């Protein structure tokens with residue numbers, strides 16, 4: 001799985017109260033059990049967010065044109081083997097915290 005990316009965009013900020021932290025995996029490597037328990041919300045044109053229909057936990061972000069799915073890093077049992085990588089959409093971050101972990105920061109996307 002990819003390094004964990006922290007997304008500080010306004011959608012992620014407002015959904016979580018802080019920011020999204022997500023890894024990703026190729027769809028061909030993703031074996032999903034219990035898909036009937038996931039609700040998908042179209043959050044923007046061409047992209048959707050998946051969450052648990054019972055408890056509301058954020059689980060996925062999926063751009064439909066991509067062959068991979070973003071998975072919230074916090075959903076894995078520990079030790080996850082994941083590591084933080086970069087911060088994106090820092091221009092939209094909340095005004096009540098600073099990012100000072102020394103990792104790369106991008107005002108918008110990093111791609």
Ligand SMILES: [Zn+2]
Pocket residue numbers: 007008009010011012013020089
């Ligand atoms: Zn975001």
